[in-house]
Amino acid sequence: MAVRGNRAGFSRWTGALFAAATLALLATGCSLRDFPQSSLHPHSDYAWTIQHLLEQLTFWVVVIFALVQALLIYTVIRFRSRPGAPDPKPVHGNTVLEIAWTVAPAIILTVIAVPTVMAIFQTQGKPPKDAIHVKVVGHQWWWEFQYPELGVVTGSEMHVPVNKPVAVDIETVDVLHSFWFPAVGGKRDAVPNHTNRMFFTPDSVGEFPGQCAELCGISHANMRMKLFVDTPEAFAAWVADQKKPPAEPDSSTLAGRGKLEFSNGACVSCHTIDGISAGTIGPNLTHFGSRTSIAGAIYDNNTENLAHWIATPDKRKPGTLMLNLGLEKAQVDALVAYMQSLK
Amino acid sequence: MATTVATAHAPAETQSGVWSWITTVDHKRIGALYGVTAFIFFMLGGIEALLLRIQLMKPENTFIGPDVFNQLFTMHGTTMIFLAIMPLSASFFNFMIPLMIGARDVAFPRLNAFSYWVYLFGAIFLNLSFVLGGAPDVGWFGYSNLTSSQYSPGHGVDFWAIGLQILGVASLAAAFNFIVTIVNLRAPGMKMMRMPPFVWMTLVTSFLIIFAFPVITVALVFLLFDRFTGTNFFVPAAGADPLLWQHLFWLFGHPEVYILILPAMGIVSEVLPTFSRKPLFGYPVVVYSGIFIGFMGWGVWSHHMFSVGLGPLADSFFAISTMLIAIPTAVKIFNWIATMWGGRIELKTAMLFALGFICLFTMGGLSGFMHASPPADLQQTDTYFVVAHIHYVLFGGAIMGIFAGLYYWFPKMTGRLMNEKLGQIHFWLTMIAMNLTFFPMHFVGLLGMPRRVYTYAHGMGFDTMNLMSTVGALLLAISVLVFVINFLTSVRSGKVAGNDPWGGASLEWAIPSPPPAYNFASLPVVHSLDPLWHTESRESALASNQRTGPIHMPPNSFWPIVSAFGMTLMMSGMIFGWFAGIPGLIIMLVGIYSWAFEPCV
Numbered sequence: 001m002a003v004r005g006n007r008a009g010f011s012r013w014t015g016a017l018f019a020a021a022t023l024a025l026l027a028t029g030c031s032l033r034d035f036p037q038s039s040l041h042p043h044s045d046y047a048w049t050i051q052h053l054l055e056q057l058t059f060w061v062v063v064i065f066a067l068v069q070a071l072l073i074y075t076v077i078r079f080r081s082r083p084g085a086p087d088p089k090p091v092h093g094n095t096v097l098e099i100a101w102t103v104a105p106a107i108i109l110t111v112i113a114v115p116t117v118m119a120i121f122q123t124q125g126k127p128p129k130d131a132i133h134v135k136v137v138g139h140q141w142w143w144e145f146q147y148p149e150l151g152v153v154t155g156s157e158m159h160v161p162v163n164k165p166v167a168v169d170i171e172t173v174d175v176l177h178s179f180w181f182p183a184v185g186g187k188r189d190a191v192p193n194h195t196n197r198m199f200f201t202p203d204s205v206g207e208f209p210g211q212c213a214e215l216c217g218i219s220h221a222n223m224r225m226k227l228f229v230d231t232p233e234a235f236a237a238w239v240a241d242q243k244k245p246p247a248e249p250d251s252s253t254l255a256g257r258g259k260l261e262f263s264n265g266a267c268v269s270c271h272t273i274d275g276i277s278a279g280t281i282g283p284n285l286t287h288f289g290s291r292t293s294i295a296g297a298i299y300d301n302n303t304e305n306l307a308h309w310i311a312t313p314d315k316r317k318p319g320t321l322m323l324n325l326g327l328e329k330a331q332v333d334a335l336v337a338y339m340q341s342l343k
Numbered sequence: 344m345a346t347t348v349a350t351a352h353a354p355a356e357t358q359s360g361v362w363s364w365i366t367t368v369d370h371k372r373i374g375a376l377y378g379v380t381a382f383i384f385f386m387l388g389g390i391e392a393l394l395l396r397i398q399l400m401k402p403e404n405t406f407i408g409p410d411v412f413n414q415l416f417t418m419h420g421t422t423m424i425f426l427a428i429m430p431l432s433a434s435f436f437n438f439m440i441p442l443m444i445g446a447r448d449v450a451f452p453r454l455n456a457f458s459y460w461v462y463l464f465g466a467i468f469l470n471l472s473f474v475l476g477g478a479p480d481v482g483w484f485g486y487s488n489l490t491s492s493q494y495s496p497g498h499g500v501d502f503w504a505i506g507l508q509i510l511g512v513a514s515l516a517a518a519f520n521f522i523v524t525i526v527n528l529r530a531p532g533m534k535m536m537r538m539p540p541f542v543w544m545t546l547v548t549s550f551l552i553i554f555a556f557p558v559i560t561v562a563l564v565f566l567l568f569d570r571f572t573g574t575n576f577f578v579p580a581a582g583a584d585p586l587l588w589q590h591l592f593w594l595f596g597h598p599e600v601y602i603l604i605l606p607a608m609g610i611v612s613e614v615l616p617t618f619s620r621k622p623l624f625g626y627p628v629v630v631y632s633g634i635f636i637g638f639m640g641w642g643v644w645s646h647h648m649f650s651v652g653l654g655p656l657a658d659s660f661f662a663i664s665t666m667l668i669a670i671p672t673a674v675k676i677f678n679w680i681a682t683m684w685g686g687r688i689e690l691k692t693a694m695l696f697a698l699g700f701i702c703l704f705t706m707g708g709l710s711g712f713m714h715a716s717p718p719a720d721l722q723q724t725d726t727y728f729v730v731a732h733i734h735y736v737l738f739g740g741a742i743m744g745i746f747a748g749l750y751y752w753f754p755k756m757t758g759r760l761m762n763e764k765l766g767q768i769h770f771w772l773t774m775i776a777m778n779l780t781f782f783p784m785h786f787v788g789l790l791g792m793p794r795r796v797y798t799y800a801h802g803m804g805f806d807t808m809n810l811m812s813t814v815g816a817l818l819l820a821i822s823v824l825v826f827v828i829n830f831l832t833s834v835r836s837g838k839v840a841g842n843d844p845w846g847g848a849s850l851e852w853a854i855p856s857p858p859p860a861y862n863f864a865s866l867p868v869v870h871s872l873d874p875l876w877h878t879e880s881r882e883s884a885l886a887s888n889q890r891t892g893p894i895h896m897p898p899n900s901f902w903p904i905v906s907a908f909g910m911t912l913m914m915s916g917m918i919f920g921w922f923a924g925i926p927g928l929i930i931m932l933v934g935i936y937s938w939a940f941e942p943c944v
Contacts, residue, residue: 035804037791093625186721192579196652221796
């Protein structure tokens with residue numbers, strides 16, 4: 001966590017603060033590799049704002065806790081009952097003390113309340129004008145990502161370029177969900193009939209996991225997602241790939257047979273593949289092969305997992321709306337080949 | 344000697360047998376019924392928690408599936424809040440309040456019995472859902488629109504909503520009863536500012552109940568209308584805003600938190616002075632802080648909703664109002680420590696639990712302070728950090744306070760002392776297990792583990808801390824067993840306690856243990872706070888044991904249990920059909936009319 005020092009505006013916070021924060025981080029271990037979904041390893045301006053606030057809060061909380069416990073333990077030890085101890089004086093109160101310990105917490109509260117309110121207005125203002133817009137839609141139990149300006153629609157995996165502001169609109173088509181990539185900031189609920197907004201500027205390239213944080217039914221735990229923060233070049237290349245028409249496999253190949261299975265089967269009623277179908281209940285599959293994961297980012301995208309998923313989705317993800325179509329093994333293999341060809 | 348006192352004062356009207364318990368209107372017996380029933384549900388809620396912890400002990404575990412998992416965490420929360428902590432507090436209200444204010448019973452003894460039976464039947468009804476098609480699985484907060492018929496087609500949500508309505512009747516009836524009792528039945532000379540702090544906190548809690556429960560009642564009526572008659576209070580497709588539910592729920596739900604914690608604070612304010620041999624420091628300030636917490640509890644509900652997008656102004660308002668509550672809470676903690684300062688502290692088990700309360704509740708208060716700040720909360724809400732917080736407040740706070748009260752008043756209730764050695768083992772085991780279970784949850788939450796997930800992936804770094812929590816939960820179960828063994832053996836063969844084993848200051852210690860049915864043979868006159876610690880008041884209080892003539896006590900009645908059964912059956916008719924509902928209505932009406940015209944001789 002050496003990246004910390006260079007943020008403007010917080011250098012006035014003393015070494016003690018830093019020590020408390022370091023302590024908290026040390027206690028939890030320090031590597032994003034060990035804790036990929038950690039909220040204590042910020043990778044955006046928004047997440048850093050929260051982190052700095054959390055450090056101040058942690059400092060005061062640790063100090064107050066230590067003082068109160070020390071006082072409590074000292075009192076119990078010093079005034080414990082001993083043989084021959086005199087009867088205590090019946091003291092009923094002390095006005096000066098009462099005022100003192102009312103004012104002291106009030107001062108600490110003010111010290112915290114001011115940066116809190118500043119951070120609230122800073123993080124909930126208008127997003128920067130040059131931000132990339134992403135519309136996030138929660139479904140039971142997967143996330144859809146739409147890039148209206150770029151004409152891209154994808155599922156479960158969100159791509160953004162590094163060092164460029166991202167403005168997210170959060171909606172849902174069914175029940176409450178909560179959009180949460182801890183590495184880039186706090187969560188925001190997806191509420192029916194509401195559009196919630198948040199914005200952040202990711203500051204490092206990498207892959208960051210996230211997941212739904214509001215109970216949304218039986219597979220709430222299986223509503224995961226991934227955030228890919230790409231270099232500008234990699235992001236441009238990804239957008240270009242996503243905008244291409246879907247792959248057209250030769251009809252004599254296995255993938256070609258898979259395309260027939262797809263377009264003649266029940267798949268089309270729920271899934272979109274550009275030029276073939278327009279279902280919106282399940283994720284858009286036009287460039288399915290370019291994704292690293294399937295089924296709401298709970299399984300890696302490989303042949304074996306995909307075959308299991310297509311054959312018996314109900315056994316792989318409890319409650320999933322994807323139907324078990326009772327497909328033959330040959331049909332499944334063909335569909336797998338087709339899906340994997342949709343790079 | 345103590346035995347002879349107990350026999351000498353044994354009431355002539357002593358009754359025994361099941362029928363005497365079913366028809367009892369004695370506040371002490373009702374208190375005992377509340378206590379035993381609530382403790383059984385506390386253990387049931389604990390078993391539910393253990394199953395959850397076993398499922399989460401390792402990544403991708405398959406011990407229980409997601410459907411059972413969701414039912415268990417919903418029922419764990421609902422059980423602990425409505426069937427364990429609230430009725431355990433009610434048990435102390437029932438048993439102790441009349442004794443502490445120098446009264447012979449509560450103001451409405453039959454209504455008191457009715458409250459208990461409604462609670463019992465409501466609790467059974469709610470738990471019947473496990474065997475009748477599945478328990479509720481939408482969380483104890485039941486956020487709309489997951490609770491709609493579309494997304495929760497089974498009867499689980501119906502059991503939950505109707506069960507909470509039934510339990511609300513019990514809470515409301517009890518709250519009115521205790522307000523009237525405390526306002527009207529205090530012994531001569533006991534001004535409001537001479538009431539023991541536990542009586543004060545009971546009064547504040549009762550007011551919170553009568554204002555908070557109507558709010559949830561309205562929300563549940565909306566929900567039941569939606570589910571049974573097709574209205575659209577919470578149906579987004581018809582233009583409804585599901586946030587309405589969240590506002591109504593938390594407008595009830597936050598005062599509910601204080602309904603759970605204030606009685607424990609009251610207990611601690613009784614236990615600390617007794618075992619420090621010093622009066623409560625800053626009594627008026629402690630009382631006013633409790634009242635202030637009760638008031639402020641109404642202005643903070645949206646801090647449960649920072650992530651729903653209320654806008655920066657509302658977030659700032661609720662952040663500051665929430666932080667303000669830290670002030671009276673801190674004031675209480677400092678006054679408790681000042682009570683001990685300069686005292687002669689005896690570390691009996693009750694005192695240890697009161698100290699444990701201060702230690703753990705401070706922790707829970709401080710983590711609450713951390714998510715009073717909305718930006719920080721947006722990382723913490725709906726993660727295990729909040730699970731850690733509520734358990735430090737509700738286990739470290741409410742349950743530790745309740746255990747302090749159990750050890751403190753057990754001798755008064757039963758006439759016998761609990762075993763100190765087992766008590767100390769219980770305390771230390773609870774402290775260790777409690778922290779082992781809940782402390783790692785702070786970190787696993789900050790490191791990204793959401794709440795209410797039945798599984799988590801390998802490689803997230805959650806494994807070790809979850810295993811620690813599971814081991815801690817098993818130890819907690821053992822610590823509760825130690826208590827149960829202590830309780831059961833002490834009830835039969837504990838050392839005889841005598842009237843006043845701890846040298847307490849309030850009126851209950853003036854009379855025999857267990858108290859006679861009429862409590863006080865003649866009414867004591869109170870001249871000060873801490874009556875038994877002042878010569879004049881003490882003599883007057885002890886004189887109240889002198890029986891001067893016949894004592895009129897209310898007769899037993901079975902109409903409360905009949906009315907309570909009829910009401911529960913009537914409401915269950917919403918699920919089971921008219922053949923349950925109509926007989927229920929008739930039984931309830933017959934019960935209430937017979938009750939009203941029952942001669943009181």
